[in-house]
Amino acid sequence: MPLEWIAIVAAAVYGAAAGAVLPRAAYRLSVEPGAPWRDSCPRGHPLGGGVRAVLGPAVCGACARAEEPQRPYRGGREALALVGAVVCAGLAAAVGVRPELAVWLLCAPFALLLAAVDLAVMRLPDLLTLPLAAGTAALLGLAALLPGAGGSWRRALLGGLVLAGAFFVLFVISPRAVAFGDVKLALSVGVALGWYGWAVLFAGAFLGFLSAAGYGVALMVTGRARRGSALAFGPFMVLGAAAGVALGGLAA
Numbered sequence: 001m002p003l004e005w006i007a008i009v010a011a012a013v014y015g016a017a018a019g020a021v022l023p024r025a026a027y028r029l030s031v032e033p034g035a036p037w038r039d040s041c042p043r044g045h046p047l048g049g050g051v052r053a054v055l056g057p058a059v060c061g062a063c064a065r066a067e068e069p070q071r072p073y074r075g076g077r078e079a080l081a082l083v084g085a086v087v088c089a090g091l092a093a094a095v096g097v098r099p100e101l102a103v104w105l106l107c108a109p110f111a112l113l114l115a116a117v118d119l120a121v122m123r124l125p126d127l128l129t130l131p132l133a134a135g136t137a138a139l140l141g142l143a144a145l146l147p148g149a150g151g152s153w154r155r156a157l158l159g160g161l162v163l164a165g166a167f168f169v170l171f172v173i174s175p176r177a178v179a180f181g182d183v184k185l186a187l188s189v190g191v192a193l194g195w196y197g198w199a200v201l202f203a204g205a206f207l208g209f210l211s212a213a214g215y216g217v218a219l220m221v222t223g224r225a226r227r228g229s230a231l232a233f234g235p236f237m238v239l240g241a242a243a244g245v246a247l248g249g250l251a252a
Contacts, residue, residue, distance in 0.1 A: 011092035018109040019084025023058035030120035095249030099143035118234035124181030133187035150252030151195035159194015196248025204244020212236035
């Protein structure tokens with residue numbers, strides 16, 4: 001089997017495994033602004049500490065062992081695993097065996113978790129957005145030192161600043177349309193897209209806005225939203241970033 005196909009299969013398995021352990025973190029982080037992160041299940045069983053308190057299915061051990069388990073917060077594991085597998089396999093197919101592929105695969109679960117939390121409570125926690133921005137920049141700096149890298153680290157850093165600055169302007173103009181969490185997520189998105197060039201940065205950002213607009217129109221047509229209704233923009237920023245990185249990887 002060619003090395004490229006091995007990378008695609010391995011990325012798909014990794015993405016599925018990573019997505020499958022995100023529901024518990026999504027449940028704990030899906031709270032309204034100002035509320036503490038959840039530390040117990042809906043029945044009040046403590047989720048404990050360590051890795052198991054963060055990663056795993058969104059159902060505690062006590063509920064799982066109960067004769068009539070209550071699992072209202074378990075849903076999403078299969079969906080997250082499927083999306084993780086598709087996204088990671090797509091990135092591997094588009095980027096190929098380049099140093100930056102490892103960066104995209106490491107960042108993908110964090111981006112997927114952010115999208116899940118934003119869809120649930122329309123919030124992008126600093127606990128995820130800021131480390132993701134710093135981690136993406138640092139890891140791409142390491143990737144740039146390796147042979148075969150397909151982008152520019154300096155341009156990636158500039159891309160993060162440019163896109164975050166643009167989102168900040170939109171936030172100042174219309175805080176209802178763009179939240180400050182979107183501004184912080186734009187740092188990571190801009191760094192990732194800027195790695196492959198300004199055209200990729202523009203394309204990825206545009207695809208994010210386009211997909212959000214299309215989804216909003218679909219909601220209004222089906223009567224599930226009205227003009228001016230709030231919309232979680234984080235998932236579409238992540239979608240645009242993934243699409244832009246894939247396009248950049250194909251062109252590199």
